[in-house]
Amino acid sequence: MSPQPSLPSWVTWWQRPFPDANTLLLPGRQPALVDSGFVGHAEETADWARAHAGDVHLVVNTHWHSDHVGGNALLQARGAGIAAGAPEAEAISRRDPGCCAAEYLDQPVAPYTVDVPLDDGQILRLGEADWEVIRTPGHTPGHLALWQPEERLLVVGDALSDYDVGWVNLALDGLDAATTALASLKRMAELSPRVLLPSHGPVPADPGAAFATALRRARRLVDDPDDGAVWYGARRIFAFALMIRGGVLADEVEPYLHARAWLTDAARLLDRTPQALAAELTATMLRSGAVVLRDGRLHAAAEHAPVAPESLRVPYPRAWPAAEAY
Numbered sequence: 001m002s003p004q005p006s007l008p009s010w011v012t013w014w015q016r017p018f019p020d021a022n023t024l025l026l027p028g029r030q031p032a033l034v035d036s037g038f039v040g041h042a043e044e045t046a047d048w049a050r051a052h053a054g055d056v057h058l059v060v061n062t063h064w065h066s067d068h069v070g071g072n073a074l075l076q077a078r079g080a081g082i083a084a085g086a087p088e089a090e091a092i093s094r095r096d097p098g099c100c101a102a103e104y105l106d107q108p109v110a111p112y113t114v115d116v117p118l119d120d121g122q123i124l125r126l127g128e129a130d131w132e133v134i135r136t137p138g139h140t141p142g143h144l145a146l147w148q149p150e151e152r153l154l155v156v157g158d159a160l161s162d163y164d165v166g167w168v169n170l171a172l173d174g175l176d177a178a179t180t181a182l183a184s185l186k187r188m189a190e191l192s193p194r195v196l197l198p199s200h201g202p203v204p205a206d207p208g209a210a211f212a213t214a215l216r217r218a219r220r221l222v223d224d225p226d227d228g229a230v231w232y233g234a235r236r237i238f239a240f241a242l243m244i245r246g247g248v249l250a251d252e253v254e255p256y257l258h259a260r261a262w263l264t265d266a267a268r269l270l271d272r273t274p275q276a277l278a279a280e281l282t283a284t285m286l287r288s289g290a291v292v293l294r295d296g297r298l299h300a301a302a303e304h305a306p307v308a309p310e311s312l313r314v315p316y317p318r319a320w321p322a323a324e325a326y
């Protein structure tokens with residue numbers, strides 16, 4: 001295996017297992033954090049940042065999924081500002097019930113506000129360097145990447161990883177979402193970064209190879225929406241649900257799935273009933289080994305850190321206090 005590309009001394013990288021996104025810390029006079037992990041590990045995230053860089057001045061979110069914004073509320077309470085892509089920033093300010101897809105995906109997020117809406121081409125001073133905001137919609141409509149041109153570092157969020165491409169939600173974001181994701185990937189590849197910093201998994205040893213794999217998989221999202229996009233997204237969302245709950249009792253898995261908006265939408269796109277999809281999803285993931293039965297519960301097989309059940313008890317965005325209250 002080739003060695004990982006070297007990171008400059010002024011970045012601190014934390015590769016984390018699910019359910020937390022990897023976290024990038026940029027120490028300096030005004031320390032910045034890119035993504036803030038899952039809500040159940042907010043203390044751990046904030047303490048880690050403080051230990052390495054002092055008080056965080058700004059948190060930048062690549063996008064609003066729960067594994068990227070879970071520490072926002074706590075860091076904001078401790079004085080940090082929050083920056084996020086403009087469409088997400090606006091929705092968060094409005095307290096749009098669709099915020100973070102938290103309710104849709106049944107992934108809790110503690111309430112926060114966005115202080116700095118970000119748009120394409122904007123330059124942000126993060127730690128000791130300037131970074132450019134690159135809008136990269138696809139995985140979510142507000143998804144963004146961060147580009148550091150001198151060191152040619154590219155923070156790619158969930159757009160791609162060493163082995164994969166970000167799932168897209170055709171029901172929520174429209175059938176164009178896959179084409180949009182592919183276009184965003186091409187735009188990122190054209191920057192020919194020296195180092196890719198993905199939100200999950202390791203720093204790719206070969207950014208060119210990682211892009212080649214991701215582009216191939218993104219074409220599949222476009223060419224085979226059922227299998228490439230809908231099934232793929234459903235497997236990811238289901239595995240994450242199992243991870244943050246420490247598994248779900250085998251008897252309760254299908255009723256849990258039937259009540260989920262994402263599953264109902266996926267079933268409609270796949271021309272099945274929610275009941276049929278729930279049964280098929282569970283059976284195929286058990287068969288592939290992505291889900292395992294242990295002590296009467298179904299668990300996700302992928303490595304993940306435990307989450308305290310009480311940390312999941314936060315309101316959905318429709319019940320968040322008004323943004324003005326901050």
Ligand SMILES: [Zn+2]
Pocket residue numbers: 063065139158
């Ligand atoms: Zn995501």
